[in-house]
Amino acid sequence: MTFALYSLQVAPLVVFRQDRNSSFLSSNSDSNQKSKMHVSMTMQTDGASTNIHTSHNKIPHVLTVAGSDSGSGAGIQADLKACAARRVYCSTVITAVTAQNTVGVQGVNIMPEDFVAEQLRSVLSDMHVDVVKTGMLPSLNILKVLCQNLREFPVKALVVDPVMVSTSGDVLAGPSVLAGFREELLPMADIVTPNIKEASALLNNVPLKSVSDMRDAAKLIHELGPRNVLVKGGDLPDSLDSIDVFFDGEEFYELCSLRVNTRNTHGTGCTLASSIAAELAKGSSMLSAVKVAKRYVETALNYSKDLLIGNGAQGPFDHFLALKNITQNSCRQDRFNPNDLLLYAVTDSSMNRKWGHSIAEAVRAAVEGGATIVQLREKDAETRDFVDAAKVCLEICHSFRVPLLINDRIDVALACNADGVHVGQSDMPTHLARSLLGPEKIIGVSCKTPEQAEQAWIDGADYIGCGGVYPTNTKANNRTIGLDGLREVCQASKLPVVAIGGIGLSNAGAVMESVPNLKGVAVVSALFDRECVLSETRNLHAVIREAALSRK
Numbered sequence: 001m002t003f004a005l006y007s008l009q010v011a012p013l014v015v016f017r018q019d020r021n022s023s024f025l026s027s028n029s030d031s032n033q034k035s036k037m038h039v040s041m042t043m044q045t046d047g048a049s050t051n052i053h054t055s056h057n058k059i060p061h062v063l064t065v066a067g068s069d070s071g072s073g074a075g076i077q078a079d080l081k082a083c084a085a086r087r088v089y090c091s092t093v094i095t096a097v098t099a100q101n102t103v104g105v106q107g108v109n110i111m112p113e114d115f116v117a118e119q120l121r122s123v124l125s126d127m128h129v130d131v132v133k134t135g136m137l138p139s140l141n142i143l144k145v146l147c148q149n150l151r152e153f154p155v156k157a158l159v160v161d162p163v164m165v166s167t168s169g170d171v172l173a174g175p176s177v178l179a180g181f182r183e184e185l186l187p188m189a190d191i192v193t194p195n196i197k198e199a200s201a202l203l204n205n206v207p208l209k210s211v212s213d214m215r216d217a218a219k220l221i222h223e224l225g226p227r228n229v230l231v232k233g234g235d236l237p238d239s240l241d242s243i244d245v246f247f248d249g250e251e252f253y254e255l256c257s258l259r260v261n262t263r264n265t266h267g268t269g270c271t272l273a274s275s276i277a278a279e280l281a282k283g284s285s286m287l288s289a290v291k292v293a294k295r296y297v298e299t300a301l302n303y304s305k306d307l308l309i310g311n312g313a314q315g316p317f318d319h320f321l322a323l324k325n326i327t328q329n330s331c332r333q334d335r336f337n338p339n340d341l342l343l344y345a346v347t348d349s350s351m352n353r354k355w356g357h358s359i360a361e362a363v364r365a366a367v368e369g370g371a372t373i374v375q376l377r378e379k380d381a382e383t384r385d386f387v388d389a390a391k392v393c394l395e396i397c398h399s400f401r402v403p404l405l406i407n408d409r410i411d412v413a414l415a416c417n418a419d420g421v422h423v424g425q426s427d428m429p430t431h432l433a434r435s436l437l438g439p440e441k442i443i444g445v446s447c448k449t450p451e452q453a454e455q456a457w458i459d460g461a462d463y464i465g466c467g468g469v470y471p472t473n474t475k476a477n478n479r480t481i482g483l484d485g486l487r488e489v490c491q492a493s494k495l496p497v498v499a500i501g502g503i504g505l506s507n508a509g510a511v512m513e514s515v516p517n518l519k520g521v522a523v524v525s526a527l528f529d530r531e532c533v534l535s536e537t538r539n540l541h542a543v544i545r546e547a548a549l550s551r552k
């Protein structure tokens, strides 16, 4: 039995009107931002994106319009799990019910389009939906009903996953739907996320065999009207990496991730699109949303690679990998905030020994004095001592809401559940560190050139440590790049930059004042090769803060 809601007065809804020539999202914390995004309304920033409630208690909301998968690997079920894991609310409009498992699709029951319309109206007329994500649209009429509702109830963003064939090879949308995608839905989309087969189908079956073909396809699909295109290269043969091509209408980005060797890939497309939608709902810029979503899927696949569910060729994966850490009570609540780089204290075991300080004493003095982020750089510590000391320092830092990173040692960072790591050009490669640490941890990378900074960004780093700016005795044989080298990296880097090397009370203010875009300074000896770490940190903090304020 259905209820006629159509006569009810509908409360005035949304909010975001899209200017078709511009993009829709603000990105006030996203230094990766390259495209022409406009501020339409105050949303949460990336930096606060793990807090699902805004100050008005509004939760970011994704509506998924997709088919049900009885095996729960893909479709509506994957979308719900992805949104829950990414901590946004998810409502659902079901377009079809499939009888499906890890072997394939045994049956499809398409919802009548009137009932799809009724579901859409129920959700959109009552709830504040930020982002709509589409999956299986099994008939042209359903697609048209969706477009009609989107025109009536505009939302902040539309993510289109142009589902046509299931992972098992079963056809989920016919040629008339393909025409509907091209003519009606894609022109409304903020991003479309075809895999190789879907991109080829959208382009009249043009063959796609290389990354260069994917770039051409992204450009041609962009001409169909979506503002951004992500062509997913997971099905390209003969590659150790999985490369996706992102095109925003102006620039191409090749987004690389490690190919995870697993049978459990059923639902990756739905999960990726839902995760992009979730990040957009939180207020991320498009490129940042795509990067975070990719990281999340890669980590989930890696975490579930040996999971055994079903007897078929393609199994589901575990979306809730984050729950494995839920029992750890000592965890930071916020994601990386670039402003945390303002005064970056980097420890040194030999300096602490010289002054008779334990690591914990030195770290406590630094955070009490105003350090905004701490790195344990314990080059000669025994692993066991390092892990024990890191756990104590983590408690101290978190009591001041200061993140704690580990220098070089991913194993130590994992063992103590630190907030992240800092790696150099000859340490663990950044993309490997990212796949080991997952999407939420902070990764900093040392870079001396714009090219290295670009690579760090591609590989999934969060910030750049740039230096040595001045000569230093703390790191042997380290080439000095000077203020000019620092400026060059700051100007080119899409990631926030912190300066390091020979910086102290006498020059920190000048460095901050004379280098545009610099987020802060990282310091070893000026804090730790001193008798009183607390007062040195207080003094340096005052100088840097003043310089940062005078720049504004």
Ligand SMILES: Cc1ncc(COP(=O)(O)OP(=O)(O)O)c(N)n1
Binding pocket: 344, 346, 375, 377, 407, 408, 422, 423, 424, 425, 427, 444, 445, 446, 464, 465, 466, 475, 498, 500, 522
């Ligand atoms: C913030 C910050 N920037 C740069 C470095 C240097 O890292 P790396 O090049 O790996 O050298 P080591 O510190 O490992 O000797 C850093 N540690 N922190």
Ligand SMILES: Cc1ncsc1CCOP(=O)(O)O
Binding pocket: 467, 468, 469, 471, 472, 473, 474, 475, 478, 500, 501, 502, 503, 522, 523, 524, 525, 526
């Ligand atoms: C680790 C590192 N990386 C580049 S310079 C440097 C040492 C910085 O130490 P200090 O602040 O004592 O000059």
Ligand SMILES: [Mg+2]
Binding pocket: 407, 408, 422, 423, 424, 427
């Ligand atoms: Mg290193």
